[in-house]
Amino acid sequence: MSDPNFVQTLYFTFAEPPRPLVLKSGVSLGPVTVAYELYGELNAARSNAILIFHAFTGDAHAASYHEGDAKPGWWADMIGPGKAFDTDKYCVICSNVLGSCKGTTGSGSINPATGKPYGLTFPVITIEDMVDVQKALLDHLGIKKLLSCAGGSMGGMQAMTWAVRYPECVHSAIVIAACHRHTAQxxxxxxxxxxxxxxxxxxxxxxxxxxxxxxxxxxxxxxxxxxxxxxxxxxxxxxxxxxxxxxxxxxxxxxxxxxxxxxxxxxxxxxxxxxxxxxxxxxxxMDYFDLAGGRKLSEAFKGIKADLLVISFTSDWLYPSSQSQEMVRALKANDVDVTYVEMESDYGHDAFLVEFEDQTRAISSYLAKVGRERSLP
Amino acid sequence: MIRLDYEIIAGIIEPGARVLDLGCGDGELLSLLKQKKNCHATGIEISPQQIYRCMERGVSVAQGNIDSDMDVYEDKRFDYVILNESLQQIMNIEKVLTDALRVGKKVIVGIPNFCNIRARAQIFFMGQVPVTESLPYKWYNTPNLRFLSLKDFRDFCVEKRIVVEKNPCLCNGRQVRYFTNLLADSGIFVLRRN
CATH class of the missing domain: 1.10.1740.110 (Rna Polymerase Sigma Factor; Chain: A)
Incomplete structure (x- = not known):
């Protein structure tokens, strides 16, 4: 029995030959190992799961402490007992993305075919591929439908992708300081x-x-x-x-x-x-990320069944509010139940890692509503 | 205690209707329509602080501008579009009302009456811009951009060929039926296109 005050990173390996993961590029990759962490208990109906996505350089260690560490996970102010993602109510999952270097298979991993690190022989991956790996993890955990999924920046791109790519598998998605496509800048x-x-x-x-x-x-x-x-x-x-x-x-x-x-x-x-x-x-x-892919954005959002919460920050000039507003308009055009708030902050794009008070207020009431209306008894 | 204007508006709207509340504030009306009338209710609100309150009430509201944010909706998307106590704060009234009458089968407008008897008396006897319960602001801090009477709005509707289906008027939390432009401190208009 592990100490409940600490969390351990877990690992799951899939896509072993002869059934590799087929990437968006068409290239096959396998096996794939996913590093992930769990906080809170999955209920009997498996209806209280929330998937958290980290940003660019983050990892699976979103909350709580690793034994012996002085610093908690990267979103510990948001995830934990009584917090926005309340681990007394929800089972929170966070996994390291495909292509990263924090436990999930990436360019630095050993290629089993050669016994050496992949390096540049690792295939170019996309946000969609990251999401497909997360889907495989959820299948492994026996979770058919997420109460919610949430992330900031590249994490928000994954949340949006989940809503588009697996509409039957998410009751809601929380998209923070993100976009639906990378712009020239x-x-x-x-x-x-x-x-x-x-x-x-x-x-x-x-x-x-x-x-x-x-x-x-x-x-x-x-x-x-x-x-x-x-x-x-x-x-x-x-x-x-x-x-x-x-x-x-x-x-x-x-x-x-x-x-x-x-x-x-x-x-x-x-x-x-x-x-x-x-x-x-x-x-x-991220540069390849473009959910519309040549279509109108409202076309791309047509199949969405989840409720959406979109959050942007006034001083974020990297992923400006205008991009969030574009998503909100396309969601509204599709009759998606969407809540949007532009939070006031001076912290720029980093605000999603800093502005806990407003995010907690918004997200905790949002999750309560989704639980009430969509899933939890 | 439910505010009388909310009660009247909730009484007008059929159960299960699709409703868009423009300038929905803290979401009290939307929440009432959702709970009591099982409406599919959403709103547009400019203040993030108000949106947090809406979220706490469990209503889905998108931060935005009334002036521009109706463009995404196709015609007749909503059964009702509500502009309660927000019309007088809008810059481009004609565009907003045109949009509202396009995306909504009916539009419910609630406005304060700037020419009720107490306001008139203050102007006449005191020679000052009126400050009353329904018009609580001073000239220098009012959010209102438009100062109109119930009669002005009725004339506007005639001119724009907008049909006024109903026009319940209120004074001191009670409905008034006669001399409304003199006695009422606010009025609710149920509008539709001719």
């Missing part, structure tokens, strides 16, 4: 990040496993990313023009400003926890 930021990685001589066409990693390139990519996750106001408030351990400007190219140091620190710490090839694969997956 979003692709452009990712492209600069990828270029920084591949320009690093240590990248070696992705064959750096067991050798020095492309640390400088990946750090620069993360620095750029971080700028897009903050807002003008949050950067001004956090750093302004504050100098770094200096009385006056140095008139050289050492670091003068605190913001420089912060970005450097963020870049460095990212290198320690994330794989450069996974960075390439996941940014690509």
């Amino acid at each position: 979003q692709i452009a930021f990712h492209e600069v990040g990828r270029q920084a990685v591949v320009a690093d001589p240590d990248w070696k066409d992705g064959n750096y496993y067991g050798q020095p990693v492309p640390a400088r390139g990946l750090a620069v990519a993360r620095m750029l990313g971080h700028i897009t996750y903050m807002s003008w106001v949050s950067m001004e408030q956090k750093f302004g023009r504050k100098l770094l351990d200096k009385e006056k400007l140095g008139y050289d190219f050492s670091k003068d400003f605190e913001v420089q140091n912060y970005l450097e620190y963020r870049g460095q710490s990212f290198v320690e926890r994330f794989d450069a090839n996974s960075y390439l694969y996941l940014t690509k997956a």
